Amino acid sequence: xxxxxxxxxxxxxxxxxxxxxxxxxxxxxxxxxxxxxxxxxxxxxxxxxxxxxxxxxxxxxxxxxxxxxxxxxxxxxxxxxxxxxxxxxxxxxxxxxxxxxxxxxxxxx
Amino acid sequence: xxxxxxxxxxxxxxxxxxxxxxxxxxxxxxxxxxxxxxxxxxxxxxxxxxxxxxxxxxxxxxxxxxxxxxxxxxxxxxxxxxxxxxxxxxxxxxxxxxxxxxxxxxxxxxxxxxxxxxxxxxxxxxxxxxxxxxxxxxxxxxxxxxxxxxxxxxxxxxxxxxxxxxxxxxxxxxxxxxxxxxxxxxxxxxxxxxxxxxxxxxxxxxxxxxxxxxxxxxxxxxxxxxxxxxxxxxxxxxxxxxxxxxxxxxxxxxxxxxxxxxxxxxxxxxxxxxxxxxxxxxxxxxxxxxx
Numbered sequence: 584x585x586x587x588x589x590x591x592x593x594x595x596x597x598x599x600x601x602x603x604x605x606x607x608x609x610x611x612x613x614x615x616x617x618x619x620x621x622x623x624x625x626x627x628x629x630x631x632x633x634x635x636x637x638x639x640x641x642x643x644x645x646x647x648x649x650x651x652x653x654x655x656x657x658x659x660x661x662x663x664x665x666x667x668x669x670x671x672x673x674x675x676x677x678x679x680x681x682x683x684x685x686x687x688x689x690x691x692x
Numbered sequence: 693x694x695x696x697x698x699x700x701x702x703x704x705x706x707x708x709x710x711x712x713x714x715x716x717x718x719x720x721x722x723x724x725x726x727x728x729x730x731x732x733x734x735x736x737x738x739x740x741x742x743x744x745x746x747x748x749x750x751x752x753x754x755x756x757x758x759x760x761x762x763x764x765x766x767x768x769x770x771x772x773x774x775x776x777x778x779x780x781x782x783x784x785x786x787x788x789x790x791x792x793x794x795x796x797x798x799x800x801x802x803x804x805x806x807x808x809x810x811x812x813x814x815x816x817x818x819x820x821x822x823x824x825x826x827x828x829x830x831x832x833x834x835x836x837x838x839x840x841x842x843x844x845x846x847x848x849x850x851x852x853x854x855x856x857x858x859x860x861x862x863x864x865x866x867x868x869x870x871x872x873x874x875x876x877x878x879x880x881x882x883x884x885x886x887x888x889x890x891x892x893x894x895x896x897x898x899x900x901x902x903x904x905x906x907x908x909x910x911x912x913x914x915x916x917x918x919x920x921x922x923x924x925x926x927x928x929x930x931x932x933x934x935x936x937x938x939x940x941x942x943x944x945x946x947x948x949x950x951x952x953x954x955x956x957x958x959x960x961x962x963x964x965x966x967x968x969x970x971x972x973x974x975x976x977x978x979x980x981x982x983x
Binding site for chain 1: 721722724725726727728729731732733742743744746747748749750751754
């Protein structure tokens with residue numbers, strides 16, 4: 584079972600597709616969650632996800648925008664997509680009938 | 693992002709310099725990626741320092757999730773460090789006494805042994821200290837990897853200070869006119885012959901250990917033979933003092949047995965067995981690969 588932050592990274596990386604790398608994933612997570620995402624948490628979790636075989640990372644080409652430094656590119660593997668789908672299904676299933684879920688459906692226009 | 697105000701250009705420059713220094717504790721690829729992320733997102737220096745410190749701390753903690761740095765810390769820095777500290781302390785005291793008496797009075801200090809025996813003993817002790825320090829340093833570096841800065845520091849202070857602190861606490865050494873700066877310098881810097889021999893040898897060993905990880909089987913065997921020879925020699929030679937004191941006291945003095953004298957030398961020699969084991973394993977692997 585994935586952790587919450589692992590799921591956030593997998594979702595952000597999947598949404599970004601070819602453009603998924605450290606800074607972009609971090610920005611995506613900060614914008615969607617409206618919370619700070621530390622580089623320490625991001626990079627150590629990327630390592631953990633890679634060890635689990637859920638993502639693949641490699642060093643991209645250096646760009647002038649980054650002061651000639653390369654990006655750490657990220658691609659979600661098939662196992663990663665499966666793990667994120669399972670996590671989402673589990674959260675959806677376990678949330679069925681609970682007050683915030685019922686209220687959310689009732690409030691939906 | 694990048695919303696925190698920077699105080700002044702000088703502070704900002706110092707801040708980025710600090711980020712640069714801290715990022716050197718990361719591996720090259722990660723350092724480049726993180727510095728690139730900072731540049732791209734236009735992050736403030738305050739947040740960059742916080743972020744890089746957070747990552748460095750996480751990476752350093754991550755190094756201790758395997759057993760190797762723990763073995764280096766407990767087995768070498770603490771276990772082998774204690775007898776090595778006593779050996780270095782003994783070399784310093786005996787060498788210092790001999791030199792002081794020779795330069796002051798022009799005679800050999802009466803240890804109940806001949807000058808030749810005393811010189812042979814001190815020479816063997818110094819060579820053995822070099823060998824033990826290098827071996828301990830190498831295995832420390834090999835086991836610790838990037839965590840070597842911490843394990844080596846513990847090892848360094850343990851060897852430099854353990855015996856002195858023990859003697860001070862037991863009341864055998866009384867610090868007179870103790871000035872904090874002088875005590876601090878004596879505790880932190882290798883300001884004596886044994887301290888210098890140990891420091892340079894152990895530092896060189898640790899450097900080689902981090903870079904090479906294992907020794908070629910032949911080198912490990914030669915080193916093991918040298919350490920075994922010096923261990924036997926020192927156990928035998930330290931018996932000269934015990935015998936001389938027993939004779940001088942007409943049997944009233946009961947010196948340490950050979951087993952008691954051998955024990956600290958064996959404890960400080962254990963890293964060579966690790967070197968032999970890893971060197972042999974590497975050779976076995978390459979042999980299997982070729983067959």
